[in-house]
Amino acid sequence: xxxxxxxxxxxxxxxxxxxxxxxxxxxxxxxxxxxxxxxxxxxxxxxxxxxxxxxxxxxxxxxxxxxxxxxxxxxxxxxxxxxxxxxxxxxxxxxxxxxxxxxxxxxxxxxxxxxxxxxxxxxxxxxxxxxxxxxxxxxxxxxxxxxxxxxxxxxxxxxxxxxxxxxxxxxxxxxxxxxxxxxxxxxxxxxxxxxxxxxxxxxxxxxxxxxxxxxxxxxxxxxxxxxxxxxxxxxxxxxxxxxxxxxxxxxxxxxxxxxxxxxxxxxxxxxxxxxxxxxxxxxxxxxxxxxxxxxxxxxxxxxxxxxxxxxxxxxxxxxxxxxxxxxxxxxxxxxxxxxxxxxxxxxxxxxxxxxxxxxxxxxxxxxxxxxxxxxxxxxxxxxxxxxxxxxxxxxxxxxxxxxxxxxxxxxxxxxxxxxxxxxxxxxxxxxxxxxxxxxxxxxxxxxxxxxxxxxxxxxxxxxxxxxxxxxxxxxxxxxxxxxxxxxxxxxxxxxxxxxxxxxxxxxx
Ligand SMILES: [Zn+2]
Numbered sequence: 001x002x003x004x005x006x007x008x009x010x011x012x013x014x015x016x017x018x019x020x021x022x023x024x025x026x027x028x029x030x031x032x033x034x035x036x037x038x039x040x041x042x043x044x045x046x047x048x049x050x051x052x053x054x055x056x057x058x059x060x061x062x063x064x065x066x067x068x069x070x071x072x073x074x075x076x077x078x079x080x081x082x083x084x085x086x087x088x089x090x091x092x093x094x095x096x097x098x099x100x101x102x103x104x105x106x107x108x109x110x111x112x113x114x115x116x117x118x119x120x121x122x123x124x125x126x127x128x129x130x131x132x133x134x135x136x137x138x139x140x141x142x143x144x145x146x147x148x149x150x151x152x153x154x155x156x157x158x159x160x161x162x163x164x165x166x167x168x169x170x171x172x173x174x175x176x177x178x179x180x181x182x183x184x185x186x187x188x189x190x191x192x193x194x195x196x197x198x199x200x201x202x203x204x205x206x207x208x209x210x211x212x213x214x215x216x217x218x219x220x221x222x223x224x225x226x227x228x229x230x231x232x233x234x235x236x237x238x239x240x241x242x243x244x245x246x247x248x249x250x251x252x253x254x255x256x257x258x259x260x261x262x263x264x265x266x267x268x269x270x271x272x273x274x275x276x277x278x279x280x281x282x283x284x285x286x287x288x289x290x291x292x293x294x295x296x297x298x299x300x301x302x303x304x305x306x307x308x309x310x311x312x313x314x315x316x317x318x319x320x321x322x323x324x325x326x327x328x329x330x331x332x333x334x335x336x337x338x339x340x341x342x343x344x345x346x347x348x349x350x351x352x353x354x355x356x357x358x359x360x361x362x363x364x365x366x367x368x369x370x371x372x373x374x375x376x377x378x379x380x381x382x383x384x385x386x387x388x389x390x391x392x393x394x395x396x397x398x399x400x401x402x403x404x405x406x407x408x409x410x411x412x413x414x415x416x417x418x419x420x421x422x423x424x425x426x427x428x429x430x431x432x433x434x435x436x437x438x439x440x441x442x443x444x445x446x447x448x449x450x451x452x453x454x455x456x457x458x459x460x461x462x463x464x465x466x467x468x469x470x471x472x473x474x475x476x477x478x479x480x481x482x483x484x485x486x487x488x489x490x491x492x493x494x495x496x497x498x499x500x501x502x503x504x505x506x507x508x
Contacts, residue, residue, distance in 0.1 A: 001256055001257070001258050002222055002256055002257055002258070003222065003257075003258050003259065003260070004217060004222055004223070004224060004247065004257055004258070004259045005040040005041065005197065005199075005222060005223040005224075006038075006039045006040050006041070006223075006224060006226065006240065006243075006244070006259060006260075006261055007039070007040065007041040007043065007070070007199060007223050007224065007225045007226070008034050008039040008041065008042050008043065008225075008226060008227065008228070008240060009043040009201075009225050009226070009227055009232070009237065010030065010034070010227040010228045010231060010240075010273065011027050011030065011031065011042065011043060011044050011045055011056075011060070012043040012044065012045050012046055012072055013043070013225075013227060013232045013233060013237050014227040014228070014231040014232050014236075014237065015027075015045070016046075016232075016233060017231055017232055017233055017234075017236070019277065019279060020231055020277050020279065022276055022277065023477065023499075024052070024055055024056045024059060026276045027044070027045075027056045027059075027060060028056075028059060028060055028063060029272065029276070029380060030269075030272060030273060030276060031044065031060045031063070031064055032063065032064070032345070033265070033268065033269050033272050033345075034067065034228075034269065035064055035065075035066055035067050036262070036265050036269075036345040037261060037262060037265040037266065037269050038260045038261045038262045038265070039067055039240075039261065040067060040068065040223075040260065041067060041068040041069075041070050041094060041223075042060070042064060042067045042068070042069055042070065043070040043071070043072060043096065043225075044056065044057040044060040044061065044069050044070065044071060045057040045060075045071060045072070045086075046071070046072045046073070047071050047073070047082055047083045047085075047086035047087075048073055048074075048078070048079040048082040048083060054082065054085075054086045057069070057071050057083075057086040057087065058085075058086045058087075058089065061086065061087050061088075061089045061090035061093065062089045062090075064090070064091070065091050066091075067092070068090070068092040068093070068094045068134065069087060069090040069091075069092065069093055069094065070087075070093075070094040070095075070096045070136065071083040071084075071086055071087045071093075071094075071095065071096060072096045072098060073095065073096070073097055073098075074097070074098060074099065075097050075098070075099040075120045075121055075123070075124035076120075076124065077124075077127055080095060080097065080124060080127055080128050080131070081131070083095055084128075084131040084132060087132070088131075092134065093132050093134065094132065094134040094135070094136055094164075095128040095131065095132045095134070095135050095136070096135075096136040096138065096166075097121075097124045097125060097128060097135065097136070097137050097138065098137075098138040098140050099117060099120060099121050099124070099138075099139070099140060100117075100139070100140035100141050101117065101139040101140065101141065101142060101145040101149060101150055101153055102140075102141035102142075102143075102144040102145040102146075103144075103145070103146065104141070104144065105140060105141050114149055117153075118152065118153055118156060121137065121153055121156065121157050121160075122156050122157060122159075122160045124137075125137055125157045125160040125161055125162050126160045126161065128161075129160065129161035133163075134163055134164075135161055135162050135163060135164075136162065136163070136164040136165075136166060136199065137154075137157040137162040137164070137165050137166065138165075138166040138168055138199075138201065139153055139154065139165070139166070139167065139168070140168060140170050141168070141170045141171065142166075142167040142168050142169070142170075142182075143167075143168070143169040143170070143171070143173055143174045143178075143179070143182070144171070144173065147182065147185055147186075147189075148189070150167075150186070151185070151186055151189040151190050154186060154190050154193070154196075155190045155191065155192055155193075158190070158192045158193070158195055158196045159192060162196060163195075163196055163197065164196055164197040164198075164199050164223060165193075165196050165197070165198060165199065166199040166200070166201055166223075166225065167182065167183065167186065167198065167199065167200050167201070167216070167221075168200070168201035168202070168203075168225075169200070169201070169202045169203055169209075169212060170201075170203060171203060171205060172202065172203035172204055172205025172206055172208065172209060172234070172235060173205070173206070174202075174208070174212055175208060175211075175212070176208070176211050176212055176214070176215035177215070179200070179202075179212045179215050179216055179219075180215040180216065180218060180219040181219075183198065183200070183215075183216050183219035183220055183221055184219050184220070186198065187219070187220050197222050197223050198216075198220060198221045198222060198223070199221065199222075199223035199224070199225060200212070200213055200216040200217075200221045200223070200224055200225065201224075201225035201237070201238075202216075202225075202237065202238045203232065203233065203234065203235065203236070203237060203238075204230060204232075204234075204235040204236045204237065204238065205234055205235045207235070209230070209236070209237060209238035209239070210230075210238050210239055210242045210243055210246070212238070213226065213238045213243055214243065214246055217247075217254070217257065218254075224238065224243055225237070225238070226238040226239060226240040226243055227239065227240060228240055228241070228269050228270055228273045229241075229270050229273055229274070229281050229285070229288060230242070231273070231277075231279075239286070239287075240261075241266045241269075241270065241286075241287040241288055241319070242286050242287055244259060244261045244263060244266065245263065245266075245286075245287050245314060245319065247259055248263060248314070248318075249313055249314050263318050263319055263320070264317070264318065264319070264320040265320055266287065266288065266319040266320055267288055267319050267320040267321050267322065268320055268372075268376070270287075270288035271373065271376075272376070272380075274452075275377075275380070275452065275463060275465070275479070276479075278448065278450045278452075278465035278477075280452070287319055288319070292321075293312070293316040293321055295311060322371065322372065322373065322455070327340060327369075327370060327371055327372055327375070328340060328360070328364065328370040328375075329364055329368060329369060329370060330361070330364035330365055330368070332364070332370075334357055337356075337357055337360055338353055338357070340372075340375060341353070341356070341375060341379070344372060344375060344376065346375075346379050348379070352382070355382070356378055356379065356382065359378055360375075360378060363378070363461070363483070366459070366483045367459045367460075367461065367483055368459065369457075369459075371454075371455045373454050373455050374454055374455060374461055377454050377461055377463060377481045378481075380479070380481075381479065381480065381481045381491075389413075389414040389497075389498045389501045389502065390411050390412065390413060390414065390436075390439075390440060390494050390497055390498055390501070391411065391412040391494075392409075392410075392411060392490060392491065392494055393410040393411060393412055393418060394408075394409070394410035394420075395407065395408070395409050395410070395432060395486075395487060395490050396408045397428035397431070397432065397486050398428070399427065399428040399431075404424050405424060405425050405426065405427050405428045405430070405431045406422060406423070406424050406425075406428075406431055407422065407423060407425070407428055407431035407432035407434075407435050408420065408421075408422040408435065409421060409422070409432055409435040409436055409439065409490070411436065411439045411440070411494075413439070413440075414501070419439045421435045421438045421439050422435055423435040423437075423438060428486055429449075429486060429489045429490075432486070432489070432490050432493075433446070433490075433493055436490070436493060436494065436497065440497060442470050442471060442497060442500065442501075443470065443471050443472075444468050444469065444470050444471075444493075444497075445468065445469045445472075446466065446467075446468055447466075447467040447468065447469055447475045448465075448466055448467035448475070448477070449464070449465075449466045449467075449489075450464070450465045450466070451463070451464055451485050451488075451489075452465070454481065459483060460483075461481050461482065461483050461488075462481070462482060462483070462484070462485035462488045463479060463480070463481050463488060464479065464480050464481075464485060464488040464489045464491075464492040465477065465478075465479045465492065466478065466479075466489070466492050466493065466496065467496075468493065468496045468497075468500075470496075470497065470500040471500075473500070476496045476499050476500050476503075477496065478492050478493075478495035478496035478499060479492050479495065480492030480493070480494075480495055
């Protein structure tokens with residue numbers, strides 16, 4: 001049997017796509033979920049690009065224990081050293097070096113000869129190996145590279161100590177048969193190939209990323225690079241959940257393959273990413289779209305009721321799709337609550353558990369049924385609050401079709417003072433934001449605003465994700481949760497405001 005390693009790059013390739021940027025604490029929450037999902041390697045970022053990326057990789061490296069943590073860098077000593085500085089606290093660090101090998105990249109981007117690039121690749125891997133035992137080398141745009149030159153580079157970097165060699169289809173250009181041939185060619189032409197893992201990294205520009213990754217697995221690749229929900233540059237990367245379920249559903253074809261992914265955690269991981277970024281999958285998205293398991297036509301419904309396998313090739317439960325099972329309610333005790341949170345993978349100290357239990361009781365009073373997603377939201381709303389500077393004491397809205405929208409807000413300020421103010425606005429949310437502007441003395445402009453329901457049903461908790469520019473600075477994103485979407489909006493706004501204030505204090 002061959003084990004396929006899953007290398008998740010949601011936090012690096014995924015995060016660099018427009019609209020998908022994440023704050024450090026959000027990246028940590030997602031990394032912890034990726035670890036629960038069972039991925040083998042988490043690519044946490046590109047530390048040399050910015051201090052923010054460096055900090056995120058360093059903090060993720062400190063909390064993740066089971067998965068390897070990779071950091072990407074280009075083939076030069078300074079970037080490799082910076083990457084190592086961010087990674088060195090990891091239980092299992094991996095330096096990931098990339099340099100292009102295709103003629104078009106060499107001639108127009110790097111302006112270097114084939115020999116120069118070969119030397120740079122070998123020097124980079126040799127240096128990285130003095131710092132870190134686990135070194136991955138990527139030949140960017142491998143699919144459009146001369147196959148013999150590609151093989152020459154791969155052989156040289158394996159000799160220099162690379163333990164994984166990645167063959168990316170950087171531009172999403174190949175088809176399964178061609179990619180399979182290339183992987184087989186590399187296996188036959190590179191004499192030391194058995195000393196390294198072969199990895200593939202496919203992009204979805206022509207909709208073939210998953211198919212190409214699977215073809216490579218069949219040809220002998222034993223690592224796939226992918227992202228949750230298939231997010232990533234341009235049309236995105238290969239979707240992790242689709243590769244995993246293909247391997248699981250068609251065990252008859254992939255009968256020599258094993259992978260460690262816990263499929264029941266797939267849906268939760270997908271939802272967490274959507275709730276962090278505010279971007280939902282399209283409803284018909286394979287595996288994790290909201291229609292992925294719904295049967296609309298009468299004939300299909302009849303068939304499924306008689307035997308689910310008439311139209312279902314996998315069960316919703318196998319990917320953790322929420323049934324309408326009630327988990328907890330207002331009569332649930334502390335023990336049931338802490339047990340469920342622990343089962344969901346949240347490790348919290350006793351004080352934090354007590355605080356959350358109090359919040360859970362309030363929630364359970366308003367909402368008869370408390371689902372797993374509600375419990376996740378409780379935990380995430382807590383980690384969403386950096387350090388409380390402004391605290392909401394009271395908010396009241398009034399609005400109607402012949403009424404000027406008005407909000408009254410009582411806030412506790414960082415100095416401990418309690419201030420009441422009221423304002424009118426275009427709507428009740430706008431009115432509340434204006435009242436907070438007056439109390440905090442911080443001007444704001446709303447850049448993005450989105451409401452999601454955490455679960456189904458009329459009494460569902462609302463999640464508001466917003467991005468606000470304070471005093472004309474770049475946007476700060478935050479989330480707020482409540483069974484009342486107006487209150488969730490105010491909580492999200494105050495979370496963003498607190499982040500802005502915290503950032504100001506840090507820069508001083
Ligand atoms: Zn990529």
